[in-house]
Amino acid sequence: DAAGTRLATRVLHTPGPLPSRENEEARPAIAVDTTANASCCVAVAWEDPRAPTKLYLMRLSPDLALFDAAPRAIATPAGNISNLSATYNGMRDRFAFAYDACSSPGRGCSTFITALPALLDGAERSLPLPERSSSTRNYGYPSIAYVPGSDSFLVSFGFATKATPTAPASRGVRAFKVVTVGDGTMMQGPELMSVTGSLVLDPFCPFCVVPVLARDRSQVIALGTQPRAMIVAPSVTSDGRERFVGYTIGIATMRMDGSQHFSSAAAYIPTGGGAYSPRTGRVIGTWRQDTREASIWAFPVIP
Numbered sequence: 001d002a003a004g005t006r007l008a009t010r011v012l013h014t015p016g017p018l019p020s021r022e023n024e025e026a027r028p029a030i031a032v033d034t035t036a037n038a039s040c041c042v043a044v045a046w047e048d049p050r051a052p053t054k055l056y057l058m059r060l061s062p063d064l065a066l067f068d069a070a071p072r073a074i075a076t077p078a079g080n081i082s083n084l085s086a087t088y089n090g091m092r093d094r095f096a097f098a099y100d101a102c103s104s105p106g107r108g109c110s111t112f113i114t115a116l117p118a119l120l121d122g123a124e125r126s127l128p129l130p131e132r133s134s135s136t137r138n139y140g141y142p143s144i145a146y147v148p149g150s151d152s153f154l155v156s157f158g159f160a161t162k163a164t165p166t167a168p169a170s171r172g173v174r175a176f177k178v179v180t181v182g183d184g185t186m187m188q189g190p191e192l193m194s195v196t197g198s199l200v201l202d203p204f205c206p207f208c209v210v211p212v213l214a215r216d217r218s219q220v221i222a223l224g225t226q227p228r229a230m231i232v233a234p235s236v237t238s239d240g241r242e243r244f245v246g247y248t249i250g251i252a253t254m255r256m257d258g259s260q261h262f263s264s265a266a267a268y269i270p271t272g273g274g275a276y277s278p279r280t281g282r283v284i285g286t287w288r289q290d291t292r293e294a295s296i297w298a299f300p301v302i303p
Helices: none
Strands: 029-032 043-046 052-059 071-073 078-089 094-103 109-119 125-128 137-147 152-161 169-178 184-193 220-222 227-235 242-250 255-261 268-277 282-290 296-303
Touching: 029 094, 029 169, 043 078, 043 094, 052 094, 071 094, 071 109, 078 152, 094 152, 109 137, 109 152, 125 184, 137 227, 152 227, 169 227, 220 268, 227 268, 227 282, 242 268, 242 282
Parallel strands: 029 078, 052 078, 078 137, 137 220
Antiparallel strands: 029 043, 043 052, 052 071, 078 094, 094 109, 109 125, 137 152, 152 169, 169 184, 220 227, 227 242, 242 255, 268 282, 282 296
């Protein structure tokens, strides 16, 4: 509640002992139906490592009463599902989920998007983004947000490349606009190329040939009802240190309007996130920063 008191707790899924799966974390994703009615719900989705090719969904009322008696499998692409992100499209009353589907944990991954009506009484739609990980390039950790001012989704995901004899290893974040047509079918729109540029992964070993993973966990944040969004992500400085940065994106043009540093340069910023406050017009960014000790930081900016 407003005082920070926990109001309810509900266990949704207890899979029991799990098999070991390298490079994966079974993280749930949550989205909230913001329509002002009592007909629906909070949606919680997760993967089950015992059945790694399925994505499950349960819907609850805001007080955690169940809409669904049992979990529903909402996506079954070929490959291991991981790294979920969820959002809600208030214009069309649909939940949408972005996730990785990998031929094996951490390898051969593609990003998929699945959208379905909030009350689950209509057709489920899916869209695979065209890139697929290869022996030289790896994609992963998608984030999706519905941007009300443009009636579209913005999806970001990390990438990393291996070094070649002519180019150093690099990493960054890419983003796509996804639009929905009348019957709920999703179409890939314009792409925003690498918001963090072609960044050197290891300046002390420019010709290293060891595989690298797309470890940059970006997050897309819709900026209220504006046709803009912010992508927050780690960014490497020229001396190999890192900052946590917010990149403001104009959805109509799919161009970067500007960037702001949340953090000072640090040894290692592996992950972070943020949220937009309609009342203050600010984005609060929060990230994990590893120096001599791991610590959690937060800072507001005005996008």
